[in-house]
Amino acid sequence: MSTFLNLMVYGLADGAILALAALGFVLIYKATSVINFAQGEFLLVGAYMFYTAFVVLQLPLVLAVVFGVVIATLIGVLVERLILRPMVGENPISIIMVTIGLSIFLRSVVQMFYGTRPQSQPAVLPTGSVNVLGATIPVNRLWVLLIAAVVLTAFTVFFRRSRHGIAMRAVADDQQAAMTMGISVRRIFAMAWALAAVSALIAGILLGDIYAVDQNIAAFGLLVFPVVILGGLDSVPGTIVGGLTIGLLKQFTSGYLDPGLATVIPYVVLVLILLVRPYGIFGETRIERV
Amino acid sequence: MLTRAYQHSLNGSHLPSGRPLLEVDHISLFFGGVTALKDVAFTVTEGHVHAVIGPNGAGKSSLLNCISGLYHPQEGQIRLHTADAPHEDGTHGKVHTHALTSLPPHRIARLGVARSFQNIELFSHLTVLDNLMLGRHIHMRHSVLTSMLWFGPARRQEIAHRQLVEEVIDLLQLQAFRNKPVGSLAYGIQKRVELGRALCLQPALLLLDEPMAGMNAEEKEDMARYVLDVHELAGVSVVLIEHDMNVVMDISDRVSVLDFGKLIADGTPDEVKADPAVIEAYLGAEEEDDEVKEALRRQTRHVEEEHRG
Numbered sequence: 001m002s003t004f005l006n007l008m009v010y011g012l013a014d015g016a017i018l019a020l021a022a023l024g025f026v027l028i029y030k031a032t033s034v035i036n037f038a039q040g041e042f043l044l045v046g047a048y049m050f051y052t053a054f055v056v057l058q059l060p061l062v063l064a065v066v067f068g069v070v071i072a073t074l075i076g077v078l079v080e081r082l083i084l085r086p087m088v089g090e091n092p093i094s095i096i097m098v099t100i101g102l103s104i105f106l107r108s109v110v111q112m113f114y115g116t117r118p119q120s121q122p123a124v125l126p127t128g129s130v131n132v133l134g135a136t137i138p139v140n141r142l143w144v145l146l147i148a149a150v151v152l153t154a155f156t157v158f159f160r161r162s163r164h165g166i167a168m169r170a171v172a173d174d175q176q177a178a179m180t181m182g183i184s185v186r187r188i189f190a191m192a193w194a195l196a197a198v199s200a201l202i203a204g205i206l207l208g209d210i211y212a213v214d215q216n217i218a219a220f221g222l223l224v225f226p227v228v229i230l231g232g233l234d235s236v237p238g239t240i241v242g243g244l245t246i247g248l249l250k251q252f253t254s255g256y257l258d259p260g261l262a263t264v265i266p267y268v269v270l271v272l273i274l275l276v277r278p279y280g281i282f283g284e285t286r287i288e289r290v
Numbered sequence: 291m292l293t294r295a296y297q298h299s300l301n302g303s304h305l306p307s308g309r310p311l312l313e314v315d316h317i318s319l320f321f322g323g324v325t326a327l328k329d330v331a332f333t334v335t336e337g338h339v340h341a342v343i344g345p346n347g348a349g350k351s352s353l354l355n356c357i358s359g360l361y362h363p364q365e366g367q368i369r370l371h372t373a374d375a376p377h378e379d380g381t382h383g384k385v386h387t388h389a390l391t392s393l394p395p396h397r398i399a400r401l402g403v404a405r406s407f408q409n410i411e412l413f414s415h416l417t418v419l420d421n422l423m424l425g426r427h428i429h430m431r432h433s434v435l436t437s438m439l440w441f442g443p444a445r446r447q448e449i450a451h452r453q454l455v456e457e458v459i460d461l462l463q464l465q466a467f468r469n470k471p472v473g474s475l476a477y478g479i480q481k482r483v484e485l486g487r488a489l490c491l492q493p494a495l496l497l498l499d500e501p502m503a504g505m506n507a508e509e510k511e512d513m514a515r516y517v518l519d520v521h522e523l524a525g526v527s528v529v530l531i532e533h534d535m536n537v538v539m540d541i542s543d544r545v546s547v548l549d550f551g552k553l554i555a556d557g558t559p560d561e562v563k564a565d566p567a568v569i570e571a572y573l574g575a576e577e578e579d580d581e582v583k584e585a586l587r588r589q590t591r592h593v594e595e596e597h598r599g
Contacts, residue, residue, distance in 0.1 A: 163427065169415065170413045170424050174412070180404070181396075182397075
């Protein structure tokens with residue numbers, strides 16, 4: 001029982017971070033129809049930006065987060081403006097190639113400045129543990145869950161209620177009509193990239209804190225693919241269900257079966273889902289008649 | 291029924307009635323080797339319902355797309371005149387002229403040009419209310435940051451805009467559908483929602499692309515009534531594309547006729563009805579079709595007699 005509880009908390013924490021990372025991916029896909037293979041690198045860059053502000057520049061925690069958000073927003077907007085906008089109307093495969101190129105570029109830039117060794121960063125979230133039903137639960141995982149829940153709720157409310165959120169959904173729904181409503185589609189695209197970069201930043205900071213600030217963060221980010229395939233490429237609630245499922249699956253496999261298998265299992269799920277329900281659990285089924 | 295007091299004026303134009311509002315100045319539009327529009331020129335007057343009619347493929351929708359900025363004509367100019375709010379002493383505000391051909395669609399929308407589409411282009415995943423509130427987008431002034439906070443100024447503004455949206459809901463009798471996702475509604479209702487969404491912009495010029503397409507006679511009549519209400523109650527100038535000649539003749543002040551991308555007639559409904567070029571475009575050359583027309587006449591007489599009997 002104690003192992004089960006333990007694995008569950010670890011799995012949920014991983015899953016919550018994955019949901020944040022996947023949220024950015026879904027945002028970009030929904031608004032701009034771009035499949036962003038650089039989402040994992042956004043996490044990596046986010047984690048290192050925070051490290052730079054917090055450890056290298058010695059800024060206080062709040063300022064370091066603000067610094068990270070500003071830089072992430074800038075990166076998101078610049079990527080959209082300089083790399084994706086010239087690609088509008090191009091073949092989807094070319095656009096995917098461009099995002100793969102972007103992922104390599106971002107990873108290399110991080111390596112260029114910080115090398116490949118893990119950076120030591122003082123713990124931000126409270127450490128220590130609590131005993132629940134005989135299981136030792138680390139407190140920082142609970143904090144991760146709380147923070148992710150708050151951020152995900154905030155994003156959801158933003159999409160459902162706010163003028164800009166609804167404008168984003170309108171663009172995702174029908175670009176032409178959105179333009180004739182006076183909505184600038186370009187600004188919405190830039191906003192989608194900026195928000196995706198910010199959600200990735202938060203995921204990156206959390207990951208850096210509970211694991212380490214190193215290159216593995218990008219590999220963790222690659223897990224957004226099983227998550228979004230499971231939840232549906234264009235579904236925001238799907239990212240939460242998908243993220244938590246993959247997180248739990250990974251931890252349980254690792255704890256009960258084999259840690260090696262745990263690395264593979266998310267991708268096995270990915271293949272199975274593609275075979276059985278290619279639009280994901282919450283994704284919209286699109287039937288194209290030609 | 292027209293006595294109900296509405297608080298908000300749905301007409302966004304401050305131009306004095308009778309002044310030129312939109313000038314289509316000899317535009318031509320090509321798609322590769324295909325000529326969609328050739329040297330089309332006419333003027334829409336403030337306060338008019340201006341119909342654009344023509345057979346299938348005459349270029350009516352292309353013309354509308356040029357006005358709303360979705361297409362850019364290779365030749366010619368489209369000019370929109372707007373005026374500032376009237377001064378306190380009652381004199382008219384300063385008039386500005388905008389070259390629409392060099393503006394992107396969202397900037398044209400911000401000048402007060404609203405439209406509907408021939409094949410409904412609503413945000414089908416959003417509710418009727420959200421669709422209509424999106425019509426208020428250009429009038430809302432607050433940044434991404436305050437809109438994230440949701441409370442405070444953003445909230446107060448929403449409430450103010452909601453009042454206008456409720457008046458549009460009232461005018462078009464959409465009360466029962468307020469919170470329904472648009473995709474789930476019947477075709478006729480969706481058409482009405484689209485008209486409503488355009489109205490929520492408080493347009494200076496309303497472009498309607500076949501608002502009655504695909505409707506039965508009764509629905510058409512209702513829609514014509516709504517369009518007239520909008521025009522009479524709100525004083526909005528309307529450019530209306532329609533297939534059905536009869537509907538158009540009843541409700542418009544002025545009619546332009548397109549055929550194969552060319553303007554073949556432009557005038558009052560009576561002038562246009564009598565124009566030989568229009569008759570030919572609609573009915574084909576006289577001698578060839580005499581037999582068809584005779585058959586039609588016989589058919590009509592037959593039906594009338596049956597009704598009487």
